[in-house]
Amino acid sequence: MTHPAPSARRSGPDRAPAPVTLKKSGPPRPLGLRVDLHTLSLLGILAVLVAVGGITEPEAFLDTGNLQLVLTQASVIGVVTVGMTFVITSGGIDLSVGAMVALASVWATTLATQEYGFAGIVFTAVLVGLGVGLVNGVLIAYGRVVPFIATLAMLASARGVALMITDGKTQIVTVTSVLDLGLPRSYVLGIPPLVLIFAAVTVAGWLLLNRTTFGRRTVAVGGNAEAARLAGIDVRRQRLYLYLLSGLCCGIAAFMLIVLSGSGQNTNGNLYELDAIAAAIIGGTLLSGGKGTIVGSVLGVLVFTTITNIFALNNLQSDVQQIAKGAIIVAAVLVQGRTSPRAET
């Protein structure tokens, strides 16, 4: 008696949406830009938070410097979340993002790399991210290792390598061109360069997911991998590309973190995997795959960063912060259950 409900719910999405999004070159409805109920609810949460911040700490919260700070702090985890959104949309998961950020950041800040200056650090960070993503992708797509296990193993080993490289030491960056990128004098029209990178990654991610064959394939694989395969998609290659993409995002994030903190440390990116997954899920991406939204993910990240900011401005202690963060995740997922179009069918 208890079985029909879940299985009926599962068979719904399996049957209907995957082929539709595949065969039609034009989507059935304007993708992405359509402001659905869920996006609206997120904007509502954000508006409430801004009101709370404005009322409790009017001087500190409603201030240009604070707006710059919130956006900067959202940038690094935001870029990771964009990559995570793709992976989750395809029905996978990447638990190694924090470890990839750590490994890429310490590799890029070793003394040898610093000799090559700005380009050397960027190049190494991105290359290490791509390399680790490639290993994840090959294991999952061709080795048929479950994503949860493959990336969990990578979480452990990448952190291990990062620890080996640093020997537990903090690697301080001395390349001034990198350090300058994090200082107010390099702001463009009042916008910190890190926020610009975040914006660029967001726009690129949105276009890739909503306006390209690659994006449609990602959704199709997540909706129903078997149907996608029958429709002629190379599911394995698609999966490989997705974990590569996640690695690339982590490489970029690692560089951003180096700029922000002026150093590389093996503890970098601690618990990013949880933050990125939470932000994507709150944003409206389905953990079971088949539906993803970049706009939602970015809003999810902004909700979290704004909360952290309001907590700190009001001088709340860490225990209260953790409880409130957990409560907000549950609340947001409950709201998602009521507003997601899929839940209505």
Added chain:
Amino acid sequence: MPRTSRRGLLFGTAAVSAGAFLTACTSNEPKEKNTAATSGAPAADDRPGKPVTIGFAGPQADHGWLNAINENARSRAKKYSEVTLETTEGSNDTAAQIGQVKTLINKKVDVLVVLPADGKALTQVGLEAMRAGIPVINLDRIFASPQAYRCWVGGDNYGMGLNAGTYIGEQLKDKPNAKVVELAGIDNLELTKQRSEGFAAALKNYPNIKLVARQAADFTVESGQAKMAQLLQAQKKFDALWNHDDDQGVGALRAIQQAGRDEFLMVGGAGAKSAMDAIKADNTVLKATVLYPPTMAASAIDLARALGQGKGVAGLAELEIPTSLTLYSAVVTKDNVDQYLPTGFN
């Protein structure tokens, strides 16, 4: 403040007895007295004695200070030709660390030095070793029962906060309505609570100073940068900052640089080399750091050797080594930084 007085008593006794010992032995040879006082006074003496195998189990060195602990233990053990050091893989996992200590017990090492990831959780295995006849030197994070160790050696977290607070208080004592901000370490660690308690106790002596904000970071550069950036946004103007840890201080200094602020003085904690370099260069807001000396690992090896050879400690006029030894949290400023720089860790 029972802790302070007990420490005072301990150091007082140590100083008096050391003084008496030195005067008695070398009163007519002032030159030798001088060398005895500055040589770091290793346990027993430096001459090789009976062979001792010391088992060392520490946590994973994923942090500058913990890494320095391991290095200090290794290099001190190398100094003694008759000491063999059996080191286990560092681990932050309680179950794994228990297994490692058990392995060392099975190997029948002569003395154990254990820096537990979690002191309370490792108490049982400490008891087990003691019952097996292997004396345990408990390093820093203390076991729940005194039966589980022969000797405890560690840092003074309360004193660290106390000395940081007193230093800041002295700098600001003439300033009316002075504001102080605290960037604490990991809030669920006992040591963080003790550091904050000591800091608050010291500030009570200065009624003109008020602690206006306190945020906890995670001992990492990244968390230090993030939390400090928020604190700077919340407090538009303040006079002093105490940061519990120099590793997260790298991030905090970066946030301060990014915010372009310099109206306050900053005091760090632990004693990283980068912090001491900054204090010496005197070109940032960082003016002092309060030590939590990683050299305690070297002291633990000295004590373990003395224990294994059945000797007391030179200068303490005892037949046995003490049961407890708390290291002093000295305040390093520009004036004395050269003296402490060699102990700074990366």
